[in-house]
Amino acid sequence: MAIVVHHLNSSRSQRVLWLLEELEQPYEVIHYQRDSDTNLAPPELKNAHPLGKSPVIEDDGRVISESGAIIQYLCERHGGSDWLPRAGTDEYVSHLEWMQFGESSFFVPVMLKLFLARLGEAAAPVQPRIDEQLSAHIDFMESGIGDNLHFVGDGWTAADVLMSFPAEIALLQGYGEGHPKISRFVEKVHSRPAWQRARKKGGAYFVW
Amino acid sequence: MAIVVHHLNSSRSQRVLWLLEELEQPYEVIHYQRDSDTNLAPPELKNAHPLGKSPVIEDDGRVISESGAIIQYLCERHGGSDWLPRAGTDEYVSHLEWMQFGESSFFVPVMLKLFLARLGEAAAPVQPRIDEQLSAHIDFMESGIGDNLHFVGDGWTAADVLMSFPAEIALLQGYGEGHPKISRFVEKVHSRPAWQRARKKGGAYFVW
Numbered sequence: 122m123a124i125v126v127h128h129l130n131s132s133r134s135q136r137v138l139w140l141l142e143e144l145e146q147p148y149e150v151i152h153y154q155r156d157s158d159t160n161l162a163p164p165e166l167k168n169a170h171p172l173g174k175s176p177v178i179e180d181d182g183r184v185i186s187e188s189g190a191i192i193q194y195l196c197e198r199h200g201g202s203d204w205l206p207r208a209g210t211d212e213y214v215s216h217l218e219w220m221q222f223g224e225s226s227f228f229v230p231v232m233l234k235l236f237l238a239r240l241g242e243a244a245a246p247v248q249p250r251i252d253e254q255l256s257a258h259i260d261f262m263e264s265g266i267g268d269n270l271h272f273v274g275d276g277w278t279a280a281d282v283l284m285s286f287p288a289e290i291a292l293l294q295g296y297g298e299g300h301p302k303i304s305r306f307v308e309k310v311h312s313r314p315a316w317q318r319a320r321k322k323g324g325a326y327f328v329w
Numbered sequence: 330m331a332i333v334v335h336h337l338n339s340s341r342s343q344r345v346l347w348l349l350e351e352l353e354q355p356y357e358v359i360h361y362q363r364d365s366d367t368n369l370a371p372p373e374l375k376n377a378h379p380l381g382k383s384p385v386i387e388d389d390g391r392v393i394s395e396s397g398a399i400i401q402y403l404c405e406r407h408g409g410s411d412w413l414p415r416a417g418t419d420e421y422v423s424h425l426e427w428m429q430f431g432e433s434s435f436f437v438p439v440m441l442k443l444f445l446a447r448l449g450e451a452a453a454p455v456q457p458r459i460d461e462q463l464s465a466h467i468d469f470m471e472s473g474i475g476d477n478l479h480f481v482g483d484g485w486t487a488a489d490v491l492m493s494f495p496a497e498i499a500l501l502q503g504y505g506e507g508h509p510k511i512s513r514f515v516e517k518v519h520s521r522p523a524w525q526r527a528r529k530k531g532g533a534y535f536v537w
Binding site for chain 2: 171172174185186193211214224225226228232233237246251257258261
C-alpha cells in the first residue's frame with residue numbers, strides 16, 4: 122500500500138513530498154488547508170494525529186509524526202541510504218546536528234517572531250532579543266552551507282531535505298540579501314525535478 | 330582525553346551529565362551560570378559555540394551541539410548501544426519520533442510561554458492558544474509513557490534521557506497533578522544513582 126502523507130499547504134510537510142519524489146516512492150496526499158484568517162492548521166488534522174500537526178505519514182499500518190523522524194525513516198526504509206552519511210564518519214555527526222537544529226533550535230525564534238507579530242507594539246520589550254536570536258541562527262546556517270551548497274559533505278543528504286524549510290523561512294523573513302549561500306541553496310533545491318513534481322502535488326506553497 | 334561538557338545550570342544539559350554517568354565515561358564539566366536578572370545564558374557560552382547555547386560537548390577534537398545529536402552520538406560512540414533500539418523495529422521508529430518531539434514540537438509552546446510571561450497582560454491575545462498547545466503536548470507525553478514508565482519499549486533508552494527534561498518542565502509548569510505517569514517517570518529518573526551523581530556535578534538544578 123502506498124505511503125499516505127497528511128499534508129498542510131505552505132508548511133514543513135512540503136519537503137516530505139520532495140523526498141518521496143526523490144526516492145521514487147508511490148504516495149497519496151491528503152490535503153489540509155490553513156485557515157485563511159488565522160493561518161492555523163484546520164482541526165481535521167487531529168484525526169490524523171493527536172497534536173493536529175503536519176506532516177504526519179502512514180506507512181505499513183503505522184502513523185509517524187515529527188518531520189525529522191519521518192525524513193530519517195523514509196531514507197532508511199524506502200531506498201534513501203544514499204541520503205544518509207555512513208555511521209562513524211565526521212559527516213555522520215554533522216548530519217545528526219543539522220537534523221536536530223532544523224527542527225529545534227531554529228524554530229524557537231521563528232515561532233516567537235510569528236506569535237509576537239500578532240501582538241504588535243505590545244511585544245516591543247522582547248522583540249530585540251528574538252530578532253537577535255533569529256539573525257544568529259540564520260548566520261549560523263549560512264556558515265554551515267559548503268561551497269558546493271550542501272549542509273553535509275559533497276552531495277545531497279537528508280539534512281539538505283530537512284534544512285530546506287528553514288532556508289526558505291530565512292528568505293521569507295527577508296534574510297536573503299545578506300545570506301548568499303542560503304539563497305543559492307534554496308535555488309538549487311527548487312531546481313530539482315523531484316522538488317518541482319512535489320510542488321505541483323502539494324498545492325499552494327508560500328511564494329514559490 | 331575526557332569528554333568536555335559546556336554546562337549551563339538548570340538547563341537541558343543536565344541530562345547529558347546523567348547519560349555520561351550511566352555510560353561510566355570520564356568527563357569534565359565547564360560551568361556557566363544563568364544571569365540572575367534575565368535568566369539568560371552568559372555570553373561566554375559563545376566561545377564554546379556560535380549560538381551561545383548549552384549543552385555543547387567536545388570530544389576527540391570535535392565540538393558537537395544540539396541535545397538530541399549529543400545524546401545519540403554519546404550512545405553510539407561511547408558504549409550506549411543498549412540505550413538505542415535496534416534498527417528496523419517498531420521501537421526504533423518510536424524512538425526517532427521522541428528524539429525529535431522532545432526538542433522540537435515540545436519546546437515551541439514552552440518557549441512561547443516563557444517569553445510571553447515577560448510581557449504580562451500584553452500577551453493576553455495569544456495566551457489561550459499557547460496554553461492550549463502546551464496542555465496538548467503534555468497530554469501527548471502522558472499518553473506516550475508506558476505502564477513500565479518508559480517512553481519506548483520495556484527498558485531505558487536514549488529517548489527517556491532526552492524526554493526527562495520535557496517531563497521536568499511539565500512538572501515545573503504545574504502539570505504534575507493531572508499527569509501521574511509524567512510525575513512517576515521523573516521520580517524514576519531522579520532515583521537513578523547515575524542521575525544523582527550527575528546532579529551533584531551539575532550544580533543548581535531547578536527545585537531538584
